[in-house]
């Protein structure tokens with residue numbers, strides 16, 4: 002065994018210990034399924050950036066937009082390409098674009114960014130077209146895709162810059178789009194392209210360097226007692242105006258406009274009269290700048306009041322790697338817009354403006370409200386009839402005072418590691434008659450996390466690797482009726498079933514997976530999809546909230562496998578658990594084994610160092626998994642170690658296990674890997690052990706490493722204590738000015754704390770205890786920001802003035 006692999010074991014272990022100790026509310030997927038070549042994939046040689054998708058379930062196709070190409074793919078098997086159409090940028094356009102300083106092969110191409118359905122045969126499609134956005138009509142008929150060649154100006158409907166996030170939505174024949182309307186990308190708009198085009202005001206109080214992520218439609222006019230209008234909701238992030246930072250801070254927003262808006266008559270002519278926005282709150286457990294919304298999905302309910310937006314957030318500063326999912330009910334957002342207080346700008350000192358709660362009189366009709374019965378009673382049937390007073394109010398104050406809070410008070414999911422990028426949510430009817438919202442979340446390294454929140458318990462059922470090479474998932478779509486997910490990345494599109502219950506081959510596995518799509522069918526003795534169970538057949542078993550396996554048939558006892566014991570050899574007994582969340586428990590003659598100088602317990606099994614005759618006997622590997630308050634033990638493997646005469650055995654093998662010669666080397670495990678999961682991550686994988694690994698060398702290495710570890714801990718403790726001292730010193734500096742001088746120092750400490758977080762719960766945040774009134778964070782560009790604040794865990798505590806009267 003090489004020093005390197007020994008090192009990786011020890012550090013892997015340190016990491017593991019620290020993780021489990023400090024971050025109890027961050028969840029890990031219970032199962033990990035590596036890339037499978039059976040997943041259906043689509044890509045064409047030489048074509049990249051598969052990032053626009055339009056599901057056409059009635060036509061049986063998925064339309065996929067890529068760079069200079071649009072495909073119609075079979076919705077049941079996206080590897081099957083039905084037809085394609087290419088829309089390449091002209092040489093002239095490309096030349097113009099390069100003259101303006103853009104990269105010919107990267108930016109000066111036509112990236113398809115918009116694909117919307119107009120009717121069963123016609124679609125609307127836009128591309129960046131070498132920084133000259135252009136739209137066209139496209140038909141799909143007789144199995145052929147055709148561009149109509151009726152090219153239209155795409156400015157404001159589609160971004161110029163292929164790298165810019167953007168969102169659009171087709172409602173009837175009206176295209177709603179949120180993007181930049183100019184070449185430089187400096188003029189953001191939320192635009193409705195219709196007979197009566199409307200857009201946002203060019204004011205930083207409306208939109209300040211926004212990053213648009215999602216739009217959706219809610220038919221709030223249905224059953225509305227107030228005679229309210231339908232709405233379009235928009236999610237984005239932008240520079241905050243309401244916080245008093247020295248530098249830019251980005252916040253997440255939800256905004257909305259009314260479908261029937263026609264703009265104002267004199268004030269807000271051809272502009273939205275109903276554009277309102279609010280801060281979207283999703284607090285992470287650690288003190289940090291507000292996280293940034295990356296994607297949203299609207300889980301629709303027949304009654305729109307019960308529809309819920311699910312949003313993915315990632316941290317704003319580079320120091321943290323935690324992502325979150327928060328959910329917001331449509332009614333909660335609506336209440337804030339319909340009844341909440343407004344924020345208003347107030348000039349302080351010379352040119353500085355603060356945004357504070359507006360406490361004055363609000364004009365009637367209420368600014369930003371859609372035309373409803375109340376307005377109609379006042380003789381105002383259209384937004385054009387609204388009085389100037391109402392319009393001027395909303396023109397200057399589009400921001401609501403109160404933030405929109407998550408439905409459950411906090412995140413539904415918190416996850417460390419690869420950042421989350423996209424989300425879709427399926428509503429699954431489980432056997433208990435309840436519906437569960439199953440979240441499918443794409444990551445920046447090409448995985449899908451499948452997660453549920455069971456009454457406050459965050460739970461990731463599994464993670465599935467979609468791409469062989471890590472690539473961010475840039476688009477994710479769901480077909481509930483087909484039970485399929487479709488993901489896109491720079492390199493291709495992939496289709497994945499929402500569940501694959503056949504992966505669970507025992508009743509215990511099936512129940513412990515707690516997957517609402519899967520149930521154990523007693524008659525066929527299989528884990529089956531709940532959709533394939535016929536209601537009349539034998540009852541099937543599911544236990545989602547509890548993971549209760551007590552009704553499963555008693556499993557057959559695990560048969561003991563004979564294993565030869567060669568004295569003075571190292572012996573490796575493999576044992577692969579079925580869950581990342583389970584802990585392994587090795588027993589030898591009813592004694593629990595622990596890692597020490599004789600035994601080494603690692604993720605793939607047990608290593609007995611330099612075995613002696615007394616090691617002969619029965620070894621049991623148990624999996625111990627905690628579900629809520631209950632502990633589930635089950636035996637995964639049993640070995641019977643029997644003494645054999647060493648050298649005579651050379652070359653002979655027990656089934657699957659090859660025992661090497663008697664020269665003290667670790668027996669290598671040939672094809673013994675019991676599960677498909679045993680692979681690269683296993684520090685004792687066959688490759689690592691094959692070449693050599695004498696016990697003496699291992700022992701020396703371990704001893705050396707222990708020394709190294711001890712000295713490392715010493716160094717870390719030294720850093721920690723210094724950090725602690727400097728924090729105390731920092732906390733004493735009372736005035737903001739003095740604190741500002743010290744902030745660089747504090748930043749330093751923050752950096753250090755992130756290193757030493759690995760050690761344990763106390764060391765995680767040496768500063769937080771005595772430093773409640775100040776916080777510093779910094780952005781990727783190395784700038785740092787300082788603000789005096791009362792409570793940094795939630796933005797509401799930030800020290801801005803809550804009320805005009807306080808100034």
Ligand SMILES: *[C@@H]1O[C@H](CO)[C@@H](O)[C@H](O)[C@H]1NC(C)=O
Nearest residue numbers: 041042077078079080081082
């Ligand atoms: C999907 O289509 C590809 C290409 O035609 C084919 O090779 C593959 O077998 C199909 N898969 C299934 C499950 O039908």
Ligand SMILES: *[C@@H]1O[C@H](CO)[C@@H](O)[C@H](O)[C@H]1NC(C)=O
Nearest residue numbers: 119120121122123124138174
């Ligand atoms: C679909 O929409 C297009 C464009 O609006 C229109 O020209 C065409 O007639 C429509 N087709 C049908 C079948 O409605």
Ligand SMILES: *[C@@H]1O[C@H](CO)[C@@H](O)[C@H](O)[C@H]1NC(C)=O
Nearest residue numbers: 049050112163164165491492
């Ligand atoms: C397009 O894909 C390539 C990978 O081939 C990637 O480098 C590039 O960033 C992608 N462009 C956009 C606009 O996403």
Ligand SMILES: *[C@@H]1O[C@H](CO)[C@@H](O)[C@H](O)[C@H]1NC(C)=O
Nearest residue numbers: 377378379380381382383386
């Ligand atoms: C508004 O609509 C009502 C009923 O449709 C009509 O009676 C009234 O005259 C309209 N008012 C205006 C100002 O157009």
Ligand SMILES: *[C@@H]1O[C@H](CO)[C@@H](O)[C@H](O)[C@H]1NC(C)=O
Nearest residue numbers: 037039040498501502503504
């Ligand atoms: C489901 O899982 C089984 C077992 O791992 C695998 O063989 C099969 O290909 C999977 N099915 C799909 C549709 O991915």
Ligand SMILES: *[C@@H]1O[C@H](CO)[C@@H](O)[C@H](O)[C@H]1NC(C)=O
Nearest residue numbers: 586623624625632633634635
């Ligand atoms: C399961 O394991 C736990 C922890 O090791 C132990 O305390 C408990 O007694 C075990 N339960 C059973 C039923 O074996």
